[in-house]
Amino acid sequence: MNTEELLDYDDLGDALREGRALRPARGYRFLLAQGDLNFQSRLVSDPVPLGRQLLEAAALDPRDGYSLVAILPSGDFEDVRLNEPFDLRERGAERFIAFQTDRDFKLTLNDDELRWGKPVISGTILYGLAKPDDGEGVFLEVPGGEDRLVEHGELIDLTQPGIERFITARLTFEIIVNSRPRTVNARMVTFEQIVQLAFPGQHEPNVVFSMTYRHAASTPHAGELGAGGTVNVKKKGTVFNVTRTVQS
Template sequence: MNTEELLDYDDVGDALREGRSLRPARGYRFLLAQGDLNFLSRQVSDPVPLGRQLLEAGALDPQDGYSLFAILPSGDFEDVRLNEPFDLREHGAERFVAFLTDRDFKLTLNDDELRWGKPVISGAVLYSLAKPGEGEGVFLEVPGGEDRQIEHGELIDLAEPGIERFITAPKRPPTFEIIVNSRPRTVNDDTVTFEQIVHLAFPGQHEPNVVFSMTYRHAASTPHAGELGAGGSVDVKKKGTVFNVTRTVQS
């Protein structure tokens, strides 16, 4: 492929979600946050940049003493050394966090006080520390509200005011928030069927001459958007998969 045929950029996150390799391009986009969860899109020209080049792409000076971590799909943190190459094609990491701090951040886990050296902690780390039993999960206590179940790949900001308190407790049945004909709906499985969505859109019995058609977008499965027919199914995201269902009466 010659220079004229190169893409302007390829997105690391898109490649991961689509299960493909990075394409030859003039630039490669990734997400970078500085000490929080405010991830911004950044770009490097090399798919195997040095750690310092990832920082510089975010207008951060490596000489200021930053530590850089890649967040793996599992939620684990991988140390990115500033003077060593990091292959964006192989590590499966889209998100990076740069820390400039010598603080310890306090949290409690089942009433035990812990100190964590970064202002962000992942669900994977919490599960590793808590070692919940079978059927248990890790929850963030919400004073005056419902405790929030933490997912393995989730990131929690410890820099918010107060001390975050985590506990282990029996898991709740999973829920998935979808949109059907502009109305929010909740399902308990990550796979939904054509017939299930029709029932959510138009509850009740239907005459034999009624025909339904359906489109979807932002799905977890591939393709992420398209048409769904009778007997078909699609995998939905934890939140945000959209369905549009139309009803036609045939004469």
């Protein structure tokens, strides 16, 4: 591809979602936030920029004491050294956060007080610190409300007033099966599991089940589920309808 055929820019997020390599372009678009989760689109001309070039793309002066982290697809943080190259083609990172602070942020995890050197923390890191047992999740305590399940890939802002408190607890998901409330202990449910909730016990070989669902957490949020299939349910409110047919 010659210079005239270069794209104006390629987007790191698009490349990640489409599972492809970055295309030759005059610029590469990424997301950068300054000390919070307010990500803005930025452009850099080199697919292997120095860390300081990523800052400069956001009109930030590296001499002002900034540190920079990349948020990997796993939710882990990777420190980006300002004077070393960071290969956008290999890391799979779309989002970056620049910090200008030496403050520690307090949080509690199962009543143990922790100090974190960045104003945001990822669900992946919280799960790594908490090491919940099978069937457990990490929850953010909500005073006066329902504790919120923390997802592995999400980012949580620690700059809000007060101390964020996290706990590990048993996972429970409230679903509706054939108009009856049921509880399951995992986000992912199987076709066979829902059949047993609808029609418990053994079934003759000539009995066939069909199933529809709606208000699911996974995409698509509604549809049909077949034998061997799975779907991710919401914390509360995913609905299943199961029909039993006896074939002659």
